[in-house]
Amino acid sequence: MKKLFFLQCHKKGDPVKRSFIREILEVxxxxxxxxxxxxxxxxxxxxxxxxxxxxxxFATPGALQYSISSGIPSLREKLASYYSxxxxxxxxxNILITTGAQQALDLIxxxxxxxxxxxxxxxxxxxxxxxxxxxxxLHPVTLNPTGLDMDAFEEKYKQTKRAYLxxxxxxxxxxxxxxxxRQELARISVENDGIxxxxxxxxxxxxxxxxxxxxxxxxxxxxxxGSFSKTLAPGLxxxxxxxxxxxxxxxxALKERSDLxxxxxxxxxxxxxxxxxxxxKHLRKxxxxxxxxxxxxxxxxxxxxxxxxxxxxxxxxFIYGTFPDEIDAKELAMRCLKNGAVFxxxxxxxxxxxLSAEARFNFSNATSEEMRRGIEIIAQTYKSYxxxxxxxxx
Amino acid sequence: MKKLFFLQCHKKGDPVKRSFIREILEVxxxxxxxxxxxxxxxxxxxxxxxxxxxxxxFATPGALQYSISSGIPSLREKLASYYSxxxxxxxxxNILITTGAQQALDLIxxxxxxxxxxxxxxxxxxxxxxxxxxxxxLHPVTLNPTGLDMDAFEEKYKQTKRAYLxxxxxxxxxxxxxxxxRQELARISVENDGIxxxxxxxxxxxxxxxxxxxxxxxxxxxxxxGSFSKTLAPGLxxxxxxxxxxxxxxxxALKERSDLxxxxxxxxxxxxxxxxxxxxKHLRKxxxxxxxxxxxxxxxxxxxxxxxxxxxxxxxxFIYGTFPDEIDAKELAMRCLKNGAVFxxxxxxxxxxxLSAEARFNFSNATSEEMRRGIEIIAQTYKSYxxxxxxxxx
Numbered sequence: 001m002k003k004l005f006f007l008q009c010h011k012k013g014d015p016v017k018r019s020f021i022r023e024i025l026e027v028x029x030x031x032x033x034x035x036x037x038x039x040x041x042x043x044x045x046x047x048x049x050x051x052x053x054x055x056x057x058f059a060t061p062g063a064l065q066y067s068i069s070s071g072i073p074s075l076r077e078k079l080a081s082y083y084s085x086x087x088x089x090x091x092x093x094n095i096l097i098t099t100g101a102q103q104a105l106d107l108i109x110x111x112x113x114x115x116x117x118x119x120x121x122x123x124x125x126x127x128x129x130x131x132x133x134x135x136x137x138l139h140p141v142t143l144n145p146t147g148l149d150m151d152a153f154e155e156k157y158k159q160t161k162r163a164y165l166x167x168x169x170x171x172x173x174x175x176x177x178x179x180x181x182r183q184e185l186a187r188i189s190v191e192n193d194g195i196x197x198x199x200x201x202x203x204x205x206x207x208x209x210x211x212x213x214x215x216x217x218x219x220x221x222x223x224x225x226g227s228f229s230k231t232l233a234p235g236l237x238x239x240x241x242x243x244x245x246x247x248x249x250x251x252x253a254l255k256e257r258s259d260l261x262x263x264x265x266x267x268x269x270x271x272x273x274x275x276x277x278x279x280x281k282h283l284r285k286x287x288x289x290x291x292x293x294x295x296x297x298x299x300x301x302x303x304x305x306x307x308x309x310x311x312x313x314x315x316x317x318f319i320y321g322t323f324p325d326e327i328d329a330k331e332l333a334m335r336c337l338k339n340g341a342v343f344x345x346x347x348x349x350x351x352x353x354x355l356s357a358e359a360r361f362n363f364s365n366a367t368s369e370e371m372r373r374g375i376e377i378i379a380q381t382y383k384s385y386x387x388x389x390x391x392x393x394x
Numbered sequence: 395m396k397k398l399f400f401l402q403c404h405k406k407g408d409p410v411k412r413s414f415i416r417e418i419l420e421v422x423x424x425x426x427x428x429x430x431x432x433x434x435x436x437x438x439x440x441x442x443x444x445x446x447x448x449x450x451x452f453a454t455p456g457a458l459q460y461s462i463s464s465g466i467p468s469l470r471e472k473l474a475s476y477y478s479x480x481x482x483x484x485x486x487x488n489i490l491i492t493t494g495a496q497q498a499l500d501l502i503x504x505x506x507x508x509x510x511x512x513x514x515x516x517x518x519x520x521x522x523x524x525x526x527x528x529x530x531x532l533h534p535v536t537l538n539p540t541g542l543d544m545d546a547f548e549e550k551y552k553q554t555k556r557a558y559l560x561x562x563x564x565x566x567x568x569x570x571x572x573x574x575x576r577q578e579l580a581r582i583s584v585e586n587d588g589i590x591x592x593x594x595x596x597x598x599x600x601x602x603x604x605x606x607x608x609x610x611x612x613x614x615x616x617x618x619x620g621s622f623s624k625t626l627a628p629g630l631x632x633x634x635x636x637x638x639x640x641x642x643x644x645x646x647a648l649k650e651r652s653d654l655x656x657x658x659x660x661x662x663x664x665x666x667x668x669x670x671x672x673x674x675k676h677l678r679k680x681x682x683x684x685x686x687x688x689x690x691x692x693x694x695x696x697x698x699x700x701x702x703x704x705x706x707x708x709x710x711x712f713i714y715g716t717f718p719d720e721i722d723a724k725e726l727a728m729r730c731l732k733n734g735a736v737f738x739x740x741x742x743x744x745x746x747x748x749l750s751a752e753a754r755f756n757f758s759n760a761t762s763e764e765m766r767r768g769i770e771i772i773a774q775t776y777k778s779y780x781x782x783x784x785x786x787x788x
Contacts, residue, residue, distance in 0.1 A: 036471055042458075046456070050458065055445070057554040058441055058445045062436055063626070064436075064441070064626075064627030064629040066623075101654040102651075102653050106651060113417065125656065133647075220639060229460075233659075234460045234658075235461065235658030236458065237457040237653060237658075257520070257527045258495040258497060258524070258652070259496050259653070260494055261631070263629065263659075268657065348436070
């Protein structure tokens with residue numbers, strides 16, 4: 001178990017160009033079972049309620065018009081109340097609406113990470129790619145099952161005063177930071193007068209409990225990034241940043257230059273949906289459904305692919321683990337893709353995309369039947385790949 | 395007349411922070427008559443047809459799901475046909491959907507303008523701001539009523555091999571480049587193996603005729619930027635880039651890192667609306683309405699504010715011109731704002747926001763009654779400001 005989340009770099013990969021995941025999404029056929037993306041289950045989308053909301057929205061003067069760069073006030077007020085209710089006092093001016101959480105990360109890194117930032121290893125690929133594209137030097141700190149290597153973190157944070165962390169059901173590993181780790185990280189950010197960017201994209205997808213965000217312990221030294229992509233609908237491209245106005249101000253100016261503002265229609269739809277009172281019920285429904293799906297995938301992996309070692313997550317959308325050390329998970333993934341199933345090799349989640357035996361499996365998108373079939377394909381491919389390696393004395 | 399579009403810089407303004415226009419949009423009261431933004435007339439939005447489209451869209455599997463970074467195929471195919479029909483052969487892989495034309499400009503400048511670009515003087519403020527924010531050195535070339543100062547253009551383009559031009563109903567000036575100028579600019583781009591970014595945001599808003607885009611004469615050396623904001627609905631945040639795939643590829647990679655993809659819902663709505671066959675009729679309707687509005691504003695300006703000198707445009711959304719040289723249009727605009735009407739001072743459209751006597755008036759958003767009242771306020775404010783200056787011997 002101690003090998004988990006501790007990467008053995010064999011050699012450097014090619015420089016990152018496009019995201020493996022998004023390239024895969026564009027080429028896979030409809031009969032390929034994909035464990036690759038972080039796609040929500042379409043059958044859980046609240047289509048009827050959104051249709052109803054859209055009828056109301058189109059009756060709103062200006063639903064199709066330009067709107068202000070920071071986001072429509074009523075949605076920002078709701079988000080402010082959401083944070084205040086969890087003890088993190090927030091006003092609507094502490095909320096900036098973004099075109100998905102991805103834009104939040106792009107903008108934040110262009111403003112605050114240009115001299116470098118601490119990142120998790122492994123970390124969310126879309127963040128690493130955005131930060132790299134924007135020329136931000138990355139200082140990776142290894143994850144462990146309760147959070148980070150704290151000594152390494154503090155040492156690197158003292159230099160950069162910036163960190164990007166996903167404390168809840170981390171992408172890709174699925175781990176959650178303990179409360180003690182969150183508090184300790186908050187202390188370090190305050191003592192160093194730095195900033196921690198906390199990505200809360202998965203925080204509402206808990207199977208047992210929601211932990212208080214790290215931001216609660218350092219409200220003025222954090223930017224909390226949120227998303228409607230995992231809880232409502234990714235197609236809306238709707239996210240936000242919560243933080244002190246003085247931290248948000250330069251982000252707002254850059255946001256305005258990047259796309260003027262986020263879709264008025266998407267904002268109004270989410271606002272009306274929230275207003276309808278249906279959100280709480282919807283969240284309970286998807287949490288229960290994703291827990292069942294997580295159980296189903298864990299069962300398939302355990303029974304069909306026993307060489308794959310993982311810790312079952314308590315929320316989120318991913319099971320992460322490792323094949324035996326000698327396996328090149330990227331080569332295995334490409335072979336699986338040819339056979340009709342695909343996952344993401346773990347090396348993709350490290351700066352420089354090194355070779356790795358680790359792998360991430362998404363459980364939110366596939367049906368039980370697809371899981372069974374997909375893991376069977378992967379298990380067979382794995383067996384023939386391993387036999388081939390052994391025959392060739394690799 | 396020869397003074398038009400030829401700026402006398404008195405002194406450098408403050409460094410550009412946020413857009414004057416967007417800041418104004420956020421603070422003006424509902425009883426202020428605004429000639430400031432480039433807002434379409436909300437009463438012309440095809441609300442019923444969009445409502446109908448939304449009902450169909452919500453029946454589409456995946457309407458709320460993630461989609462591919464380059465944009466949904468059927469919308470890209472329609473845009474490709476649109477260009478092919480005007481003689482500019484285009485396939486769907488030559489189209490990249492963006493989150494408004496603003497994102498297109500942000501992305502293009504981050505990839506292609508980092509070593510500098512030629513820009514028009516005056517130019518679209520959102521472009522200047524995005525390019526500046528991205529650290530792109532700007533090389534302004536003065537506009538004249540038929541296009542650009544060609545000698546200055548060629549000299550600067552030979553150094554930068556990059557230019558950003560709005561050939562149709564330019565924002566802010568309203569001028570259109572002649573066919574001869576377009577062909578000459580195309581020749582220069584090809585001879586220098588450079589790129590011209592042609593912003594076609596207003597090209598469909600013609601009152602008399604649509605000219606062939608500059609891109610037609612240099613299909614491999616141009617990136618043509620388009621937008622649904624002026625023709626359909628800005629609230630959707632929907633634009634695109636047309637260009638060679640090898641030019642689009644790095645933009646696509648950056649787009650993916652910036653916001654993954656543009657709202658699936660916005661794309662599907664525009665696609666369905668287009669498919670309904672209503673777009674042509676809608677365009678004819680808004681062209682006729684904007685022509686009437688342009689006439690109305692021109693009449694008000696001529697009769698109430700005869701010191702303001704302008705050339706009436708043949709399309710677009712703006713009347714641009716100049717007050718007598720000694721007037722500081724920014725101070726006048728701020729005085730007018732206090733009195734209940736606002737326009738954009740011309741200095742905002744120049745790199746460095748210098749003092750200027752020029753001004754831009756939008757005619758697409760206000761009603762005839764608001765125009766009459768707004769120009770009356772501006773005329774009275776102008777008179778008292780001029781009297782005040784004369785009394786003080788300024």
